[in-house]
Amino acid sequence: MLRLGTGPRLAYRSPMTGIGPVEPVDSSDREESYDVIGTDGPRLTDRWSARWRGLPPRTRRATLTATTIALLAAGVLLPRTLSGDQRPEPEDTPVPWPANVTAWRYLGPAGLPEPPGTRPTSGRFRFAVDVRGGPPVTLQVTGAAFTGLTAHALPDAFTVHPGTTRRVTVEISVSDCSVLPQNADLPFLDVTLRNARAIQHHSFIFGQAYSRDLFRLLRGACAATPAPQPGRPTGSAGSQNAD
Amino acid sequence: MIVRRSMVILTSVMATGALTLTACGSRDDKGGDSDNGGGTTLTIGVDAPLSGENSTTGLGIQYGAQIAVDDANKNKLVPGVTFKLKAFDDKAQPATGQSNATAITGDKTAVGAVGPLNSGVAQSMQQVFASANMVEISPSNTNPALTQGKDWQTAKKRPYKTYFRTATTDELQGSFAADYAYNGLKKKKVFVVDDKQTYGAGLAKIFNEQFKKLGGSVVGTDHVNTGDKDFGSLVTKIKTSKADLVYYGGQYDESSLITKQMKDGGVKIPLFGGDGMFASTYIETAGAASEGDLATAVGVPADTLPAAKTFIETYKSKGYKGDYGAYGAYSYDAATAIIKAVKAAVDANGGKVPSDINALRSSVVDGVQKSDFEGISGKVSFDEYGDTTNKQLTVYQVTKGAWKAVKTGTAS
Numbered sequence: 037m038l039r040l041g042t043g044p045r046l047a048y049r050s051p052m053t054g055i056g057p058v059e060p061v062d063s064s065d066r067e068e069s070y071d072v073i074g075t076d077g078p079r080l081t082d083r084w085s086a087r088w089r090g091l092p093p094r095t096r097r098a099t100l101t102a103t104t105i106a107l108l109a110a111g112v113l114l115p116r117t118l119s120g121d122q123r124p125e126p127e128d129t130p131v132p133w134p135a136n137v138t139a140w141r142y143l144g145p146a147g148l149p150e151p152p153g154t155r156p157t158s159g160r161f162r163f164a165v166d167v168r169g170g171p172p173v174t175l176q177v178t179g180a181a182f183t184g185l186t187a188h189a190l191p192d193a194f195t196v197h198p199g200t201t202r203r204v205t206v207e208i209s210v211s212d213c214s215v216l217p218q219n220a221d222l223p224f225l226d227v228t229l230r231n232a233r234a235i236q237h238h239s240f241i242f243g244q245a246y247s248r249d250l251f252r253l254l255r256g257a258c259a260a261t262p263a264p265q266p267g268r269p270t271g272s273a274g275s276q277n278a279d
Numbered sequence: 280m281i282v283r284r285s286m287v288i289l290t291s292v293m294a295t296g297a298l299t300l301t302a303c304g305s306r307d308d309k310g311g312d313s314d315n316g317g318g319t320t321l322t323i324g325v326d327a328p329l330s331g332e333n334s335t336t337g338l339g340i341q342y343g344a345q346i347a348v349d350d351a352n353k354n355k356l357v358p359g360v361t362f363k364l365k366a367f368d369d370k371a372q373p374a375t376g377q378s379n380a381t382a383i384t385g386d387k388t389a390v391g392a393v394g395p396l397n398s399g400v401a402q403s404m405q406q407v408f409a410s411a412n413m414v415e416i417s418p419s420n421t422n423p424a425l426t427q428g429k430d431w432q433t434a435k436k437r438p439y440k441t442y443f444r445t446a447t448t449d450e451l452q453g454s455f456a457a458d459y460a461y462n463g464l465k466k467k468k469v470f471v472v473d474d475k476q477t478y479g480a481g482l483a484k485i486f487n488e489q490f491k492k493l494g495g496s497v498v499g500t501d502h503v504n505t506g507d508k509d510f511g512s513l514v515t516k517i518k519t520s521k522a523d524l525v526y527y528g529g530q531y532d533e534s535s536l537i538t539k540q541m542k543d544g545g546v547k548i549p550l551f552g553g554d555g556m557f558a559s560t561y562i563e564t565a566g567a568a569s570e571g572d573l574a575t576a577v578g579v580p581a582d583t584l585p586a587a588k589t590f591i592e593t594y595k596s597k598g599y600k601g602d603y604g605a606y607g608a609y610s611y612d613a614a615t616a617i618i619k620a621v622k623a624a625v626d627a628n629g630g631k632v633p634s635d636i637n638a639l640r641s642s643v644v645d646g647v648q649k650s651d652f653e654g655i656s657g658k659v660s661f662d663e664y665g666d667t668t669n670k671q672l673t674v675y676q677v678t679k680g681a682w683k684a685v686k687t688g689t690a691s
Contacts, residue, residue: 130585130586130588131585132585133579133583133584133585135579135583135671135687135689136579136583136584136657136671138689139689139691140689140691141691142691168658181458181462182462182493183462215494217492217493217494218492219492220454220458220489220492220493221450221454221489221492222450222451222454222455222690224458224688234583236583236687237686237687238687238688238689239455239686239687239688239689240688240689240690240691241451241455241670241688241689241690241691242690242691243690243691
């Protein structure tokens with residue numbers, strides 16, 4: 037007997053690994069829709085039986101004939117289908133968390149080198165972002181590792197579809213030289229990622245090439261800057277001149 | 280109206296018929312696979328501390344690999360082959376680990392090993408596995424020198440082609456922790472302690488260097504011995520230093536006592552450590568004194584890995600001891616990498632298990648190097664040094680008596 041009932045929801049939480057920098061999203065997650073399916077309505081067989089008895093004899097005969105033909109056709113076609121590769125139902129594939137399917141790769145500085153003698157306080161850097169699977173992921177760059185820097189992508193928020201790579205430019209601006217290190221390994225970008233499963237705040241860490249290019253900007257912007265007054269920025273994204 | 284109603288009924292009846300036929304087909308398929316008995320039994324060794332110090336995380340490694348082996352056997356991942364897991368307790372001692380490696384490689388049914396937990400133990404095992412040309416995959420070793428050589432900071436060179444790991448390295452972990460301490464927690468004065476072991480001392484050194492590069496001050500350093508219980512003199516030094524954070528390179532056994540004695544002694548500053556500290560036992564031992572303490576760990580929280588869901592449910596339902604949270608999923612993937620490499624060797628041999636165990640072991644080393652599959656911890660593949668290409672990290676903080684993720688990151 038087939039009966040749709042409300043099964044126990046799967047409790048899925050490690051006792052020691054509470055999820056931190058994430059927020060839930062109203063999603064089409066299977067577990068979310070499970071409760072809807074499980075409403076305690078009349079049994080299917082009861083409903084079918086009642087409807088069948090209410091049909092005129094001619095309709096019943098026509099239905100029986102059509103059903104017999106359909107079952108015979110299914111008997112021929114289904115074994116072929118079953119002998120093939122049995123792929124899992126899409127419903128069995130859980131929606132991945134966005135940070136687990138998103139990768140960033142540093143490509144290099146964007147644009148032409150600054151003319152000698154200039155001290156830009158912002159620079160543009162190019163990255164390739166790819167999403168390996170799941171639903172599309174929307175990203176927004178929120179920071180560039182160090183206090184004293186601001187960062188944003190151009191455009192500010194962008195979406196990457198699964199199985200694709202999107203090239204993006206990130207503009208990083210020096211806002212306070214007094215709190216910036218002279219050098220550091222493995223600088224990163226702070227990024228907010230959102231897909232149908234969750235919103236995550238995640239850092240993407242880059243290697244030596246990005247570190248070298250970033251600190252070239254920082255050293256250029258801060259080299260001859262007088263000691264900053266507390267709370268007063270020495271440059272900004274909108275200003276190419278130290279103020 | 281009647282036509283629409285009839286169509287609904289017709290569709291329902293057809294669906295019922297199709298379901299019936301599908302069910303019959305499934306039973307027939309299972310029957311056809313049932314003649315897969317007999318065949319070869321191959322052993323996968325697992326080495327970790329299974330008793331005493333570090334055993335909470337060590338048991339997580341053992342049972343993570345056990346579930347992978349059970350899944351492979353249940354799903355007949357390699358037709359004709361039944362895998363058996365043989366667990367060895369190294370007690371976190373390098374000499375014991377080396378003896379275990381000799382025992383594993385001496386077993387003529389063994390095709391590979393998962394483990395160990397400790398980087399210092401791994402150093403004593405690597406040569407043994409290399410001599411036997413047998414693959415060894417650690418789900419937890421993080422010392423960079425194990426894969427990139429002792430001069431890894433200046434000239435990377437892989438010491439052993441048989442050694443791999445599914446955990447990322449302390450180069451990343453130490454830097455990530457230093458950044459979070461300096462920029463996230465806004466701590467400027469740190470007291471750095473380590474346990475003089477390969478893992479602990481290496482991690483503390485990386486944190487120390489990176490924290491200073493960022494602009495922070497290291498106001499004191501000290502060392503402890505594994506197994507120590509009384510840290511009174513250390514607490515006094517920390518108190519005198521006026522540090523606003525303690526960083527500890529080592530395992531939870533000592534750090535849980537250090538934080539408790541610190542807080543009891545009136546030093547109310549957080550203790551920050553690496554993956555060796557990321558265990559439920561840390562919180563259980565330190566109690567309320569652990570509140571606010573931090574640890575980095577390899578990978579992202581298991582809760583955010585949908586593919587790990589079944590693994591976690593199995594671990595719990597089997598009532599396995601230990602803690603799967605730190606390395607369980609990485610151990611599962613390490614064992615699966617070995618099993619898939621065996622499958623590749625069998626497939627390349629016309630579907631038969633190579634009769635020469637040395638030839639099979641050699642093929643498995645090559646197969647693991649070529650690994651490329653979606654594991655339960657994410658993508659499983661290795662670079663030219665044997666390091667995982669899945670370089671994810673998480674900062675956890677003890678919040679209301681449980682580890683809570685506060686920052687996650689991925690290195691490219």
